[in-house]
Amino acid sequence: MILCSWVDAVLREQLLRAERKSVSGAPGAPQKSNLKSTSSIYWSQSFDERQRGHEQIRAAIRRGAIEAKWAEQGGEERPLEWVRVQDMGVLAELLGVATNLTVLTEATTGLAGWIGRCPHLQDVINAWARLRRVRGLGPDSWRTWSDASMVLNALKSTPDTDIPVRVLSTQLFTDSKYIEGLTAQLDVLSGNGISAIARKRREVLNALGLVKQPMPILIAGKGRIIFEDGPSCDIPRPYVGFEPRSIRGYLGTPSWVMTVENLTTFHLVAQALKARQDGLVVFTGGMPSPAWVSGFRSLTAALQTATFYHWGDVDLGGFRIAAHLREVALPAGVVLHPWLMHLTISGVGKPTSDGTRDAMRAAAARAGWESIGELPALTLEQENTPVSIPTELSAKTDP
Template identity: 30%
Template sequence: MIHDLLDRHEMLPHAISLRAYVDEEAFSSVEARDRFLQALKAAEATGGLRIKQTRDKADIAHVRLAEPAALYAHVGRRPARSDVDARLATIRARAGPSAQMIALLEQIAESWARGVGCFGLTPHDVTGLADALELVQALAARMNAGDASLIDYRSFSRSAGTDSKALERLTPIVARLFAYLHPDHAPEGSWSPKHWLTGLGVVRMPQPLLLSGSLMLGDQSLPRLSYYGIPPEQAADIALAGPVAYVLTIENYVSFVRHVREINANLDALIIYTGGFPSHAHLQQIVRLAAAADAPLLHWGDMDGGGIRIFRHLEKALADHGLRLHPHLMDSATLIAQGVPRAMALRKADAPPADSAIYPLWEVLANYELMLEQESLTPHHPNLRTASGRNAPKR
């Protein structure tokens, strides 16, 4: 009973009156009841609890927690908050005195003292917290330095001073802690932690930039192939060999391969595979090549919440450079005609602004519980009459 009262006190530290009740029928004998009462009275003598008897003094009505500190001392138990503070002492000493960090550790300590997880960390997972904070610090340093190079999860984890699998294990926790400590650079609400890391150039393994077109590497023309895989560190050396009919980014690999083989066999267009959310390094090359092409600019992806997020990610990056992105095979009529029931609800955070080129599709997605993967569609040559690659000049 005493430990139960203390457990409840730790769960509800601000509760005014915590009571426990005695099950008289649970005693195996009169002697067992007498020993129990003797132990309760010894605890009461310390001031740790108060015993309330029934009116006839025959039984105990209830036992009330009076002074937790006295009760902890009586049973030789360490308060949970003291235990948590001791566990966090090393992290507090190492983390630095920033107000945001102090507030973070206090929030974690309060939760752990109540036996409740915080930021995705289970109570007392000091090792997980320490590793996650090291990764957050390394990500912040990378962001502040403007480092756009690609690095895989395991190499990044080692460079941050953690074990090689730390980021894979702690990705959601790292994203939450980063958002708390660096709110001005927090992941957008519509981004998953994985996509957020990809945007920072931290990926499970840096992928080659896949693209199709008439291209040069440095001053050398590339041989005619359906498409090319360029190592990330050499992607900045890719240039256009001549005029481009249009630029098309494609979300999924199968659709990319089909389009370059079935539609772009003459290599007159520039087709770029985004691999879902493009990494920051790949996005830089997409923007650079799209600007150099000065041609109609389109994107083809899934018609669902994820497809909307990817389109908006590209659209915003391109708009910052005066480039206007248009959807290809991502129209309302196709969705209504060929869409299948959607299992996942749309997230309000994914809603594009009304002036986005993908807003009409969003409206239909919001009104119909449908979705359509782009692999369901046969590749088609884009309609270039309505797809200008440049934003209209502001008046």
């Protein structure tokens, strides 16, 4: 039976109320859909459409799906006053949909093999059980979460490696762009869970080592690079790039090391460093990939006495990059300092939400940057900040 639009809307509202009531465990029947108000969907219909819908309501009553009440006055054409669900399963069948419980059971069964192996997956299922969607996705999307889990599992066999995302996507799913469509799922499962603010696609994929194409690690400064295979190489001015995992070590005595998030700024910093002998600057390419991290650790392993800085955008992504660097990339015992990432405290920048500000503060704390203080709800792109580099004096203190 093809339901009238108003009947379909009312019955779906009742099904949702019944499911919410079931989840809450509260006693009593779900709230009625009150149709007496002249502003209700019922009274926006023509007389003939209301009468046609009445027959469908009566048919639903005969099936035991709902109960309803008509006005006492008006004869055979008296108006409908309210509708309330009586049997959630029968109502779902009448509407041609599955209940959340039915879909959730299927999802839980389908994902059972990944629960415990993929962080936050159980949290996703728990959210579905509470009728919450995760990144706009409900339990009927469980197969995509299974596919995202398969991607993460495949990456475990290639640590410290960058893989072209479309190559892996073709290998796993015979669809070169499929993994890029799983960004929301990969973000939740590989990040800080269902409550974290969503990361951008490139940030998610880079952190996992899923790249458009493998990129060199760009380095500016003075010193000599030692490779796993082949002769060592002096760093030419203004900078040079190498395959990250080819690096075995570095010979040099910089007093400071700076990682830079954006390419334009890296070029400018490299130019500013041409006449200097005291610094080493490395481009992160946004969120550092596993291969980059491996190369950077080899590059800086013997530089524990140098002062380490990170300069990136003053936004959530910039602070997340800094936190990631501190957690996985620095030599043991080294402290990471912010460089020119405190400027919004003076009121400079673009307004953002309080939620984003709070997430920025949390990421800054993960980077060990409590010294920045209470960040305001402002962001500032790195390219909007005049380029400067540490002096001999500032190389030993926070800017």
